[in-house]
Amino acid sequence: MKPNQEQLTKSAIQLLQQLIAIPSFSSEEDKTGDAIQKWLSDFGVETQRQFNNIYAFNKHFDENKPTLLLNSHHDTVKPNSAYTKDPFHPHIEDGKLYGLGSNDAGGCLVSLLATFVHFYEEKNLNHNIIMAATAEEESAGEKSLRGLLPELPKIDVAVVGEPTLLDLAIAEKGLIVFDAVVEGTPSHAAHPNNNNSIYNTIEVLNWFKNCSFEKESEALGKVKLTVTQINAGNQHNVVPAKVDLVVDVRVNDCYSNQEIAAILDKEAPCKMTPRSLRLNSSAIDPNHDLVKSGIALGRKTYGSPTLSDQAALSCQSVKLGPGDSTRSHSANEFIYVKEIEEGIDLYFKILSGFLIPQ
Structure with a gap:
């Protein structure tokens, strides 16, 4: 029954x-x-x-x-x-x-x-x-x-x-996690350096903060990009060669993950590598x-x-x-x-x- x-x-x-x-x-x-x-x-x-x-x-x-x-x-x-x-x-x-x-x-x-x-x-x-x-x-x-x-x-x-x-x-929303790298010239902290990777990161962070994608979804709103991690250096007297960032991107239904990755690869002021493009x-x-x-x-x-x-x-x-x-x-x-x-x-x-x- x-x-x-x-x-x-x-x-x-x-x-x-x-x-x-x-x-x-x-x-x-x-x-x-x-x-x-x-x-x-x-x-x-x-x-x-x-x-x-x-x-x-x-x-x-x-x-x-x-x-x-x-x-x-x-x-x-x-x-x-x-x-x-x-x-x-x-x-x-x-x-x-x-x-x-x-x-x-x-x-x-x-x-x-x-x-x-x-x-x-x-x-x-x-x-x-x-x-x-x-x-x-x-x-x-x-x-x-x-x-x-x-x-x-x-x-x-x-x-x-x-x-x-x-x-x-x-x-x-879909998700792409990017590993981003901001590069510079490594040096001793006591010497002049006009290519300090950490200082270079200021401009990159501002770019991410102001980054906006054109298409807005009626249901999901805008694509949301957020820097969630930052890591650099291991000695107080050494300027590191690079700064590592992690960028979390929540993708609306107006874009595929591949499209977002292509846009950032072309326009971002640093190298960005997606961990996966499968979470659409x-x-x-x-x-x-x-x-x-x-x-x-x-x-x-x-x-x-x-x-x-x-x-x-x-x-x-x-x-x-x-x-x-x-x-x-x-x-x-x-x-x-x-x-x-x-x-x-x-x-x-x-x-x-x-x-x-x-």
Whole structure:
């Protein structure tokens, strides 16, 4: 017998408590992977596994239909030193479920798993559904969603579960981290030097501070460039040959990462080397039926400045889930139980409006 919403919600919250109690740092998620597989199997779902990525297809998968991906991650960062509660002791106080990974992104994950089970045996959906509970999101590892995608059929649209206060992030900024080098002439500090690399850096920093990219996104605003690290010298009496900078660039959906790298390579007053160009911005057409289904239920849309597994996807995608991203990676992380209940209800309703022919 198909479980009802109340049963699925109760079971999902119990699963989240189980997951919190199991350490699952990036690349060490094998035990949470086991728990997720067992939970799905207990509901009659046939699962597959690639490394610590657990995935499943809806029962009536039809290759002639487009495919919707439901995705969230089950790895966590390590708890920070400010924790006063045991990060691996799931417990509920005043309606809050405490524990590492509860908010980022356990609440989203179990809500999507419950949603997948709800639709698993449905016939005549207008999209197939793939559920992917993935690993290594926090470390952007090779055995994450990025590594799983080549094993999956073509994905046409995706819902990525991250805490958004249940509003729809219809765009997400991409990320490029650059290593920049400002060069000069090394010398003894006692001698004249008109090519001091540290002094040269003043002009370079001002250039970065005033750097602006022409195209502005309606959802994501402007590209944001920030110098986040600086390092030079190791002796008080030696002018260093170079100053190393790290530059963080958050890219809107008007540019590809390759375009941003090409612009900076041409115009920046110092040498800049991107560490990776793979974390591109993401977006979905505001008029997509999935978005319209959410708006019809009173949800707001916005552009997200934070990065997620959306960066691995080449299809249109929306980021949506219970919880608040400001709690992510914080001490004594928590999610309200009510948020999970509301998240499951919203996922059910949004996807019903999108998947079931009216």
